[in-house]
Amino acid sequence: MVEKxxxxxxxxxxxxxxxxxxxxxxxELARQTSEGKVVLKxxxxxxxxxxxxxxxxxxxxxxxxxxxxxxxSIFINRIQKHSGKHVHQGGLALFVLDGEGFTVVDGEKxxxxxxxxxxxxxxxxxxxxxxxxxxxxxxxxxxAFIFHSIVDAVNMGIIQKAEHxxxxxxx
Numbered sequence: 001m002v003e004k005x006x007x008x009x010x011x012x013x014x015x016x017x018x019x020x021x022x023x024x025x026x027x028e029l030a031r032q033t034s035e036g037k038v039v040l041k042x043x044x045x046x047x048x049x050x051x052x053x054x055x056x057x058x059x060x061x062x063x064x065x066x067x068x069x070x071x072x073s074i075f076i077n078r079i080q081k082h083s084g085k086h087v088h089q090g091g092l093a094l095f096v097l098d099g100e101g102f103t104v105v106d107g108e109k110x111x112x113x114x115x116x117x118x119x120x121x122x123x124x125x126x127x128x129x130x131x132x133x134x135x136x137x138x139x140x141x142x143x144a145f146i147f148h149s150i151v152d153a154v155n156m157g158i159i160q161k162a163e164h165x166x167x168x169x170x171x
Contacts, residue, residue, distance in 0.1 A: 049167065052160070054166070072146065081132070090119070091120070092145065093144070093145045094144050096140065099113070100114065101134045118142065126155075
């Protein structure tokens with residue numbers, strides 16, 4: 001009698017559903033936030049001269065995999081005379097750390113000083129704005145807090161209208 005060997009077929013790999021993907025990604029995010037940096041040392045971060053100003057970036061999109069609170073952009077803008085001018089959607093907060101000055105938003109001037117909070121409004125087409133220090137001999141500084149889940153939903157594209165005065169000299 002001839003014995004027939006049963007061939008065992010490889011079972012198909014289980015397909016990851018969209019729900020499974022969401023659960024896996026949320027688990028990865030939970031792991032990342034529990035292991036990410038909790039304290040960012042300002043002395044370890046340098047200022048950068050760019051089109052908009054003299055800026056120290058604490059968190060940007062490229063850093064989200066390293067920090068305990070992804071989804072934020074946080075930076076300091078040091079304003080000697082004035083920043084560049086640009087247009088983007090509002091919905092963000094600028095906390096004045098030092099100095100005094102004003103911000104022109106869509107042609108309207110708003111005064112501020114140390115301890116004030118500047119709120120850029122959400123408007124169709126975004127807001128054109130530029131920041132000015134009251135005393136060029138003593139720079140003003142503010143820190144921006146941008147939560148991308150909100151601002152990305154209302155389109156955070158940026159249109160540069162005028163460059164910071166030191167940008168051309170830094171190239």
